[in-house]
Amino acid sequence: MLLLVFFVGLFSSPTETVGDSYVAAVFEHRVILNPDPRVPVTRHEALQHMTKNLDVYEEQAARAAQQGMTLLVFPEDGIHGFNFTRSSISAYLETIPDPQRESWNPCMEPGRHNNTEVLQRLSCIARRNKLYVVANMPDLQPFSSVTQQ
Secondary structure (H helix, E strand, C coil): CEEEEECCCCCCCCCCCCCCCCCEEECCCCCCCCCCCCCCCCHHHHHHHHHHHHHHHHHHHHHHHHCCCCEEECCCCCCCCCCCCCCCCHHHCECCCCCCCCCCCCCCCCCCCCCCHHHHHHHHHHHHHCCEEEEEECECCCCCCCCCC
16 A cells, blocks of 8 residues: 655745644545455446545545645545455556656646546645645556566
């Protein structure tokens, strides 16, 4: 699992003064679970499931922004749920590019990477509501063999 943080340019300078502050909220919700998480599903079915939870995130982000929040933390496993097997989680995974290797805003460049619908949605939620969003989601990284020297 990877903890993702989507940042939206809220501050005018990279160095904050001592008096600057932020208002944070932690949102907890009853996750809409896959009724049988141990059975593999298609990517389309996984997206349909995750969209239900992302709809809740979208609504709560708008509420948080209206209340003056600048940082919103969502629950662990809140997008996809839990109790998956190694094979049944595969349709829920997205490859998350290394931010140290490339600069990419999923909301602004949705077609740049395949199978990043959840990243795009989270990024747009953050951007639209001018929030920093912290969300947990499963991550898939390509395998690379490492040679020992």
